[in-house]
Amino acid sequence: MARLTDRGVAAIKPTDERQQIADDNCKGLSLIVHRTGRKTWSIRYRVGAVHRRFTLGEYPVMGLAEARDRAREAMADAQAGLDPQGEKERAKADTVAAVVDEFNRFHLSKLKSGKNALGFLNRSIVKEWGHRPVVDITKRDVSRLLLNIVASGREVTANRTFAHVRKFFNWCAEHGYLENAPTDRMKMPTKEESRDRFLTDGEIALFWAATEKMASPYRQALRLLLLTGQRHGEVVGLTSDEVTGDLWHLPSARTKNGIAHDVPLTEAALAELASLPRIGDSLLITTNGTSPITNLNAKADECLALMVDLAGCEIERWRPHDLRRTLETGLARLGIAESLTDRITNHMSSQPKIRRVYNRHDYAQEKREALTIWAAHITAITNPR
Numbered sequence: 001m002a003r004l005t006d007r008g009v010a011a012i013k014p015t016d017e018r019q020q021i022a023d024d025n026c027k028g029l030s031l032i033v034h035r036t037g038r039k040t041w042s043i044r045y046r047v048g049a050v051h052r053r054f055t056l057g058e059y060p061v062m063g064l065a066e067a068r069d070r071a072r073e074a075m076a077d078a079q080a081g082l083d084p085q086g087e088k089e090r091a092k093a094d095t096v097a098a099v100v101d102e103f104n105r106f107h108l109s110k111l112k113s114g115k116n117a118l119g120f121l122n123r124s125i126v127k128e129w130g131h132r133p134v135v136d137i138t139k140r141d142v143s144r145l146l147l148n149i150v151a152s153g154r155e156v157t158a159n160r161t162f163a164h165v166r167k168f169f170n171w172c173a174e175h176g177y178l179e180n181a182p183t184d185r186m187k188m189p190t191k192e193e194s195r196d197r198f199l200t201d202g203e204i205a206l207f208w209a210a211t212e213k214m215a216s217p218y219r220q221a222l223r224l225l226l227l228t229g230q231r232h233g234e235v236v237g238l239t240s241d242e243v244t245g246d247l248w249h250l251p252s253a254r255t256k257n258g259i260a261h262d263v264p265l266t267e268a269a270l271a272e273l274a275s276l277p278r279i280g281d282s283l284l285i286t287t288n289g290t291s292p293i294t295n296l297n298a299k300a301d302e303c304l305a306l307m308v309d310l311a312g313c314e315i316e317r318w319r320p321h322d323l324r325r326t327l328e329t330g331l332a333r334l335g336i337a338e339s340l341t342d343r344i345t346n347h348m349s350s351q352p353k354i355r356r357v358y359n360r361h362d363y364a365q366e367k368r369e370a371l372t373i374w375a376a377h378i379t380a381i382t383n384p385r
Contacts, residue, residue, distance in 0.1 A: 004031060006064050009039070029071040031059070041067040045078040052078075094177055096137065097130035103168055112258055120164040124149075134172055139182045142169075146189040155190040162189055197318050198326040199226075201381050203307070206315070208382040210306035217285045218299040220272040224285075225320055227269045227375060229327035229345045231256060232320045236292040239282045246270060250346070261346040264368035266375040296320050327374060334377060336370045343367060 004023045012021070012033055019033040020042070032040045032055075039059040045052055056062065056070045100121050108114030128145055129137060142165060149158040162183075169181035199207055207226070211219045224235050234250055242249050248263040255261055265273070273284065280289030287293060300320050308315050324345065331341045342348065343363050 004064060009059060009064055012039070013037075023068070026068040026071050028075055029056075029068060041071070043071045043074050045075055047078055047082075094134050095130065096132055096134050097126050099134045099172060099177055100126055100130075100168065103171055107171060112253070117164045117167070120161050121168060124161045125165055125168070135178045137169075137182050139184075139186065142182050142186065150189050158189040162186070195319075195322065195325070197316065197322045198329045199318060199322065203315065203318075204326070204378060205381050206307040206310050207303065208378070209310055210303045213306055214299070214303060217276050217287065217293060218296065218302075220276050221285050221293065221296055222299065222303060222320070222323070223272050224269060225323040226326060227266065227272065227378065228263050228371070229324050229341075230263060231324065232296060236285045236294075236296060238284045240284060241282060243273065243284075255346055257346065257348060259346060259348055262362065262364060262367075263344075264364065264371055266368075266371050268375040268379065269371075330377060331370060331374055334373055336373070340366055340370055344370060 003025060004021065009031060012019070012031070014033055014035055014037040016035060018035060019031075021031045021033065023029040023031065028043045028045050030042045030044065032042050034040070041056040041059060041062055042053060043056055056067055056074070059067075062070070100118075103121075104114065104118050108118050111117070124145060125137075129141065142162075145165075146158050146162055149161060166181070166183040166186070169178075169183045172178050173181045204226070208223070211222050214222070221236055224230075224238075225232065228235070228248070230250070233256075234254060237254060238248070242251070242254075243265070246265045248265055250261040250263065252258050252260040276284050278284075280286055283289065283292060285293055293299075297320060300318065304315060304317060328341050328345065331344070332338065340363065344367050
């Protein structure tokens, strides 16, 4: 054994043989000097009748004082019947990918929005750190991930990713996978401002002409967003089972607020549905028959470029969700009550709860009349003759 000092540890030179130098000031602690010159701290202890050894850290990243503190903590754990090496091995087994699977099994799978949250986690932390132990992820790792998303121009995506990642790490801390969530005291990457973009009548005319040049099913998807005012995910996930005659029934499992919803289909909307190529058995807006289209945001940019070409001037960028706002704005201009528009778009959170409880009228005829007025307005804009 030897009394190790900071200066002595730094001065020890490698030899042709691996050296193990025990510290007489800390029971169980040894300095390992490898033939390559690398130095590591090792501790030997016993749990019951089993002798164990594991590496505490590497010198000089871990100095002598810290190594002694860590060794004493490990020895205390061993005397209490705990196995420090076993805990370390379990931590290595708890990779980000493995813990995300457990998070999904025990928590996300029970939520209506769980599939969407799992998608964010798979595309971000599983893709970046799937093989790494969850306990090794630092605040700097999370920050760098989010900054890269912001730098790519996806500010809103960065905020949504952060929200899901924060919930994941909070769950990990709550269930003992780590002591503290690396997202503690972190803020949203960017400040979001509510959008107020909608298409004017002139832009609607350009939009309709531009979509005429686009391939199916993207042309129909964009037009149905404008004609029905439903949410992006609801439109692209449309199935033949949901359509009966001139009525589209959205089940509660497919709506954002979990409220089943009927959407009257105007002649214009039915014409778009009829023009869709049938590829799969059920999905209508698909290119492979097995999954809905996923790149409608990019197709909106393609549509915008066509609109610019037609107009010969710059046009402010719009997103698919802005078509929903265009319908809401347009119905207001056409004299449709805001409360009825909220029922058309299934924005029922704006309705007082007491009214929702006692007023069970479905407003089917009123919604149909309002959407027919809206479709006629679009027809008048796009085909003045």
